Amino acid sequence: MHRLAQTSSFRLAIVFALIFALCFSALLTITYLTTSSTMNEQARDRILEDSRWLIAEITSDGLDSARSDIGERLLHTGSTAYYYLSDGNGRKLAGNLIRMTAFSGWREGPFRESEVHDVELSAGKNHELWGQGTKLEDGSFLFVGQDVFSINMAQRAIIHSFAWSIGIAFLVASIAGFIASRGFLRRIDAINTTSSAIIEGRLKERIPVRGTYDEMDRLSANLNRLFDSNQSLLESLTQVTTNIAHDLRSPLSRLWHGLEGSRAARSTKKSYEAAIDAAIVECRQLLKTFSGLLRIAEIESGSLKTTFRRTKISGTVERVTNIYAAVAEDHNKKLCASITPNLFIHGDGDLLFQMFVNLVENAIRHTPARTEINLSLTRDGQYIVAEIADSGEGIPAEEREKVFERFYRLDRSRSTPGSGLGLSLASAVAGLHGVQIGLEDNHPGLRAVIRFPACPDSATRPDT
């Protein structure tokens, strides 16, 4: 309950209920004041009208006529009308009040018990006598009045019903707020429980999603995606750390053994120099590996997405072909390209260049002589499809996913020099662009396929 009172939605509900009640009260107060003043006005008008009528009668027909009139009225009207008529000597002539001291003007409110002859009136409770007294020229006195009990009762009833409605409205608003908060709280709790579980190391926990596509659902889905990427980052971190430890061990031991071996042997200056040169080459290779790892890490962090822009991917692939056709030829292979001009995607040109370079280099380095490598870039509806296909030995289906792991090498290519990072980097670049490198069987050989979403105006706009 305490926590409930702390939730912002509950507080909001209470505030809204209060504002609602306040507005409601203001409205009802205005209604009450108008209604009751109209009712009072009407009662007063009736009394004054009656009084004027009787005075006119007294003036024209004399006291006796008025007296019989009053008697008749008392017979016919209900018990709420009150009259009193006295002559010039103060003697009561007619009326249902015992005695009344002559006065002139309007009088409301309590009358002395001696003035009224009525059980209920004198009891006072909710009974009130309003009336007009008139002293006539001959000394006689007329009082016309009314017990406003029914008006008072009506007003009280209005006040009561208003109080109830405000109370109920407030209660309903609060309960609704309470229920809404509890639902909200439960979903927040689910998020909290999941987050705590993940902090404690249960990385596979996820927030349940209801499928209602409301804000909470979208929040949960987003957090789940965050947890997904967190999990895969942690897993890749573990994998990378382990692989680095393993894979840096061999060049480091080569370095060490080379230096130690040359020191132990009775060597000439020349062989010392050779050993130093070999050590420098080994260091360079190590540094290159480190640069590769750092670059992959930088790409995978996703921070480079901020510099994405409309990039002419046709130009990028053409550049790769222009540079590598000769390189492939030197390796006794053939690089053929078929590139649709003026295709654009949203991305980073330099990184895409490196991705294609790595894929082409991979094809050049890991295929037998006289292999044909085909590089193509085509448009397929909303996609731009890049393919790098070779007729080499290909990659066994079960190993296709693994080749993107850092330092992973197929058995047959273990002897080929290289960092083992080329495909990881290509895959990281593709991942940064929100796409994947699909590896397929080219019968024979390997076909790498990347499907980029095209920039909307691709191939329709002139060069930029």
Added chain:
Amino acid sequence: MSQDDLKTQLTVRRAKSREAHERLVARAEPAKSARILLIEDDESAAQFILEGLKQHDYVTEHVSNGKVGLFLAAREDYDVLIIDRMLPGLDGLSIVKMLRATGHQAPAIFLTTMSGINDRVQGLDAGADDYLVKPFAFAELLARITALLRRPPMSEVGRILHAGDLEMDLFKRTVRRAGKTIELQPQEFRLLEYLIRNKDRVVTRAMLLENVWDFDFDPETSVVETHISRLRVKIDKGFGSELLRTVRGVGYCLHVDA
């Protein structure tokens, strides 16, 4: 071409080029009294650089504080500034920005461990002329300093470039040697243009990758060697003297006999 083939080829070339290399290094010696300011707080790195520069007869001054470095660079007239990016007092990026903002045009080269993808661009945007990631071979730094020292003629915009009997027309995109037209692929043309602009200076493999092919990474295949050997066949084969030479362990040089 396998790695071994490449090695054999390189060894043959090395023997041939050793003599040329020695001559080249001698030639690459700075014009008298070329002064270099090194702003570097890492003592061992600074010693390594100073030692090397001294061997090549450069006049060097070294400071390890960024503010002092800025003061010196602004007051004295240096031929090249070598600046670490991360320094006590004032970082290298700010030093170069301030120098450029106040009209100091001395060529500057950044030395840095910051090898992030956008770091190089940032450094060059700040107004530096080159960017070298640590650790590096001294020969690499030396080649870059040499390239910077001869900056004024390099930035000249002329229609025809000359290197000995080699002539390059930048507008017509044609190359002639000894009056004979040489057909070049666009890649080879770019490579030759860079080499001519840096004639008689050693250019390293990394410099070629960065400036000719816009690589900001080290490829796994022999991109540079392939294009160099093709260019060499086209511009040297059948001509009396060898222009394009391999400088062992460092890079290449378009050597013009004086």
